[in-house]
Amino acid sequence: MTEANKPDQKQDRGQLRIDEEECKGCGLCIEACPPKVISMNERLNHYGYRTALYAGAGCTGCGICFIACPEPGAITVYRLVRAREVEARVANAAEGGASECASN
Amino acid sequence: MPTETAAEYVVAQARARSFYERYERKEDLQHQTHFCPGCGHGVVHKMIAKAIDDLGVQDRTIMVGPVGCGVFTYYYFDVGNVQAAHGRAPAVATAMKRSRPESIVISYQGDGDLSAIGSAEILHAANRGENITVIFVNNAIYSMTGGQAAPTTLLGMKSTTTPNGRNAATDGYPLHVSELLSTLQAPAYIERVGLGDNKQIAQTARAIKRGLENQVRGLGFSLIEVLSPCPTIWKLTPVEAQHWVRDVMEKEFRLGVFCDRTKERTEKADLRPADPGSSSHPSVGTPDLRPVTPNPALEELPRILGVAEEDLPEGNAAALADNKAIDLEVRIAGFGGQGVLLFGEVLAEAGLDAGLEVSWLPSYGPEMRSGTSNCHVRLSRQSIDSPLVTAPNVLVAMNEPSLRKFDKSVRADGWVIYNGQEFPADCVRDGVHVLALPFTELADELGDKRAANMVMLGALLEIAGALPQASIDDALRRLVKNPRWVELDERALARGRELYRESLVEV
Numbered sequence: 038m039t040e041a042n043k044p045d046q047k048q049d050r051g052q053l054r055i056d057e058e059e060c061k062g063c064g065l066c067i068e069a070c071p072p073k074v075i076s077m078n079e080r081l082n083h084y085g086y087r088t089a090l091y092a093g094a095g096c097t098g099c100g101i102c103f104i105a106c107p108e109p110g111a112i113t114v115y116r117l118v119r120a121r122e123v124e125a126r127v128a129n130a131a132e133g134g135a136s137e138c139a140s141n
Numbered sequence: 142m143p144t145e146t147a148a149e150y151v152v153a154q155a156r157a158r159s160f161y162e163r164y165e166r167k168e169d170l171q172h173q174t175h176f177c178p179g180c181g182h183g184v185v186h187k188m189i190a191k192a193i194d195d196l197g198v199q200d201r202t203i204m205v206g207p208v209g210c211g212v213f214t215y216y217y218f219d220v221g222n223v224q225a226a227h228g229r230a231p232a233v234a235t236a237m238k239r240s241r242p243e244s245i246v247i248s249y250q251g252d253g254d255l256s257a258i259g260s261a262e263i264l265h266a267a268n269r270g271e272n273i274t275v276i277f278v279n280n281a282i283y284s285m286t287g288g289q290a291a292p293t294t295l296l297g298m299k300s301t302t303t304p305n306g307r308n309a310a311t312d313g314y315p316l317h318v319s320e321l322l323s324t325l326q327a328p329a330y331i332e333r334v335g336l337g338d339n340k341q342i343a344q345t346a347r348a349i350k351r352g353l354e355n356q357v358r359g360l361g362f363s364l365i366e367v368l369s370p371c372p373t374i375w376k377l378t379p380v381e382a383q384h385w386v387r388d389v390m391e392k393e394f395r396l397g398v399f400c401d402r403t404k405e406r407t408e409k410a411d412l413r414p415a416d417p418g419s420s421s422h423p424s425v426g427t428p429d430l431r432p433v434t435p436n437p438a439l440e441e442l443p444r445i446l447g448v449a450e451e452d453l454p455e456g457n458a459a460a461l462a463d464n465k466a467i468d469l470e471v472r473i474a475g476f477g478g479q480g481v482l483l484f485g486e487v488l489a490e491a492g493l494d495a496g497l498e499v500s501w502l503p504s505y506g507p508e509m510r511s512g513t514s515n516c517h518v519r520l521s522r523q524s525i526d527s528p529l530v531t532a533p534n535v536l537v538a539m540n541e542p543s544l545r546k547f548d549k550s551v552r553a554d555g556w557v558i559y560n561g562q563e564f565p566a567d568c569v570r571d572g573v574h575v576l577a578l579p580f581t582e583l584a585d586e587l588g589d590k591r592a593a594n595m596v597m598l599g600a601l602l603e604i605a606g607a608l609p610q611a612s613i614d615d616a617l618r619r620l621v622k623n624p625r626w627v628e629l630d631e632r633a634l635a636r637g638r639e640l641y642r643e644s645l646v647e648v
Contacts, residue, residue, distance in 0.1 A: 063179035103154035107183025110156030
């Protein structure tokens with residue numbers, strides 16, 4: 038076991054996926070993101086919107102961007118979970134993760 | 142430190158299951174909502190969907206949509222959906238909840254819908270303590286129609302109808318719905334939240350979930366008012382609009398819980414089964430939300446309404462001649478009090494008894510007596526597309542104004558039955574048959590001039606020759622309760638038939 042494998046040192050706690058087809062580029066997620074890792078894409082999407090763009094690093098998985106976003110599925114937030122916790126976390130995924138972070 | 146270091150990413154936040162995968166609102170863009178970028182509706186929609194998911198009530202949720210930008214709830218939520226007339230969502234929700242008490246009913250409304258045209262509905266639904274959840278999205282303006290002032294518009298705020306800003310002297314003050322409703326005794330929970338920043342948004346999610354949870358627990362009426370941005374009509378960027386909610390709107394509409402009776406109701410609910418007679422909680426001011434009689438099951442309704450299969454009269458369908466084509470479109474017109482509607486009812490009821498398709502559509506003014514009154518009746522072997530009779534094949538005119546109003550509409554080869562000795566010469570038309578007799582006087586000879594309608598019906602039945610006598614007798618007995626009147630009406634019908642036959646002899 039090497040240091041490089043330790044999740045909390047080398048891997049981000051969260052990951053983001055932004056659906057370019059669904060995003061309308063309102064920018065509320067950029068405003069909401071506590072670590073400020075979302076920006077506006079320079080390029081327009083198929084429908085003529087500039088859409089949100091995840092920098093690819095630095096996400097904490099807090100989920101604030103998700104609840105600030107007005108589109109149902111434009112943002113998907115992933116959280117890093119240690120293998121033995123995965124099962125339990127999946128069961129509880131729906132419970133208040135976002136609200137906990139919101140008061141930060 | 143746990144020994145294992147393997148880790149993986151799992152979904153923490155994603156599209157709620159209570160949303161459809163695709164929205165069938167138009168050909169293109171089925172993956173997007175119709176809301177403008179940055180609209181608060183989308184955020185509120187997501188919170189409701191998440192709460193439905195979390196509470197596991199998707200299969201028994203009914204969403205009542207409003208009029209306004211939020212109208213398309215039925216395109217997005219994969220639950221039961223009804224869309225109500227403007228402002229009437231709480232009344233529709235009341236009916237849904239009462240007829241299906243196990244359902245979770247959400248009335249989704251904007252501020253134009255709820256606080257202006259629907260102010261009566263929300264007030265009384267709250268005052269009755271209906272066990273529903275109202276989500277009230279307040280953006281202080283009519284957005285869908287282009288930005289007119291709403292009751293919630295802030296003082297000084299410009300709109301198309303307050304171009305110089307809302308002025309209290311002429312336009313009144315912003316209406317504080319949550320405060321207003323919290324003065325009532327029945328509501329269980331009323332809270333105002335906002336979408337002004339992350340903290341407010343998180344609180345909104347909690348409040349919406351709580352509003353739904355209260356209903357699941359049967360605690361009564363909950364209303365969650367959400368101060369929500371409208372970047373398009375406010376002419377701000379989405380981020381500026383969000384800040385405006387926090388910095389300006391919230392100053393007028395204070396956030397917080399205005400009414401919370403959930404705790405006492407929970408305790409009361411706990412006490413009830415054990416000690417129903419002498420509750421230690423005095424009930425003064427706290428309504429007992431149990432219905433006086435338990436709500437009937439859906440399958441019991443036909444019996445209660447007297448329309449269960451076994452309760453229905455047998456009918457005289459067998460007496461109807463098989464081969465005869467029947468297509469009667471009758472317009473009956475007169476003054477209120479002349480028996481116009483009863484005329485139509487007897488005709489329609491007799492048709493029903495004879496196994497025909499029928500429709501009866503009354504159309505009258507608010508006056509009980511002497512206003513104009515008319516009704517449309519259709520009888521056919523085929524199913525009826527519309528109950529409106531615009532081109533009758535029989536017009537029954539009980540006075541001259543009614544004749545003049547409708548005589549041009551009678552079809553060629555149709556009939557006009559007119560209550561009057563003299564048929565006005567200028568109303569005579571080629572190809573339209575006329576039976577004009579002083580029916581009122583003829584009825585008076587039978588014993589009561591009010592039976593004129595039945596004399597005319599008798600004439601019509603004889604002309605049409607479509608319905609079995611047994612159907613007419615049964616219909617009359619069902620609709621007229623007083624035996625003295627049944628007897629008179631029977632004589633009147635017979636007299637009518639006779640008068641028509643006599644008129645043939647004269648010609």
